[in-house]
Amino acid sequence: MAGVDDELGGWLRLLLTPGVGRDTARRLLATFGSAQAVFDASPAARAACVGPAQRDALGAEPDGWRAQCDAAAAWLASDGERRIVTLGDALYPAALLHTPDPPLLLFLHGRVERLARDALAIVGSRHPTPQGRDNARAFAAHFSRAGWCVVSGLAAGIDGAAHEGALDGDGGTIAVLGTGIDRIYPARHRTLTHRIAHDGLLVSEFPLGTPPLPPNFPQRNRVIAALARGTLVVEAALQSGSLITARLAAESGREVFAIPGSIHSPLSRGCHALIKQGAKLVETADDVLAEFGAPRPPAATTGATPAAGADPLLDALGHDPATLDALCARTGWSAAALAARLLELELDGHVQRLPGGLYQRRERA
Known part of the structure; x- marks a missing residue:
């Protein structure tokens, strides 16, 4: 066979055979012992x-299989940090191996x-505050x-921010993709993807060239949940893929954590729903680490947001978004004076201007 050895070619053929899902593939592997042995076996x-349909499908060469073998060989040869590991490989992660659907x-x-x-997953909205x-x-x-290694899905929003933060420490990050590993999605994460390939790890179960198809992302979520000892949801609406990841984590016996937010924010409702269902409410990262008996890391060297009381306007703003009119009523300041001070706080990174004429305080976790 061109490109890859027979055994890897057998795995790729099993992956691409129509009508043969993961459950059936695992049953075949348990019966015959290896991917290649599945195809060496007689139809009987x-x-x-x-069943008959799957038997016939296994007897025919899948469309695009040889091209996939050639692409896999070229992909592996182009970088020494690339690997394809199968269920029978010693490098296959044990955390995934012992799940119902690896x-x-x-x-x-x-x-x-x-x-x-040890890993923790961080997931959340693609359009966060x-x-x-x-x-x-x-x-x-x-x-x-x-x-701790931080696992996420490389999506826009919370996922991307989590990967960026994790690259600042020794634990690093794992990005689980909903596309082929040779595709960059979303395109805005091109630089981040290259950073992760160099300092972290990119993971995909999908054949090379697989585009961002909607059904693939829930599949990706089960891998995120399985690789981590716990999953933290930062912000999520009630109808959110992040809640799927949290549910999968809970069903696998992993811890689920959620950060509470404003009762007025749609992006807090998913987290609040999880907390009502038993997720642990967390206010600091140490709240999460304490659940696993992990020591606190050295203090960060970055500056901190002024504490309450350090600025009267921040005190008046509180922790929910507010309009300029509301702040005028709370402070007694003129609109001009407020606008000038809000601009200063915004430039200093302490306040964020939101759509709809709202202002929100920004704080470090």
């Missing part, structure tokens, strides 16, 4: 394990040793400085 032997194989690019670290993005980045950096 395969018929004892699967991927047949994983495409890996980067530092494979990240898979051996500025405070939510800050929280994701700060929590991830804190976990990473404590030696």
Whole structure:
């Protein structure tokens, strides 16, 4: 076979055979012992394990299989930090192996040793508030400085911020993709993807070239949940893929954490729903680490937001978004004076201007 050896070619063929899902593939592997042995077996032997349609599909070469083998060989040869590991490989992560639905194989690019670290997942909205993005980045950096690897899905918003924060510490980050590992999605994360490939680890179970298809992202979420000892939801609406990840984590016996937010924010409702269902409410990254008996990392060297009382306007703003009119009523200041001071606080990174004429305080996690 061109490109890859027969055994890897067998795994890729099993992955691409139409009508043969992961459950059936695992049953075939348990019966015949290896991917190649599945295809070396007689049709009658395969018929004892699967139905007629699947038996016939296994007897025919899948469309695009040889091209996928050639692409895999070229992908592996182009960088020494690239690997394809299968269910039978010693490098296959044990955390995934012992789940009900492990991927047949994983495409890996980067530092494979990240898979051996204790990990925490951080997930959330693709359209977070500025405070939510800050929280994701700060929590991830804190976990990473404590030696924990941060797992997320490389999506826009909370995921991207979590990966960025985690790259600031020794724990690093794992990005689980909903596309082929050779595709960058979203495109805005091109630089971040390259950073993760160099200092973290990219993971995908999908064949090379797989585009961002909607059904793939819930599949990706189960891998995120399985790789981590706990999942933290930073911001999420009630109808959110992040809640799927949290549910999968809970069903697998992992811890679920959620950061509460304003009762007026739609992006707090998913977190509040999780807390009502038993997720642990957390206010600091150390709240999460304490659940695992982990030591606190060294203090960060970044500056802190002024404490309450340090600025009367921040005190008046509180922790929920507010309009200029509301702040005028609370402070007695003129609109002009307020606008000038809000601009100063915004430039200093302490206040964020939101759509609809709202202002929100920004704080470090």
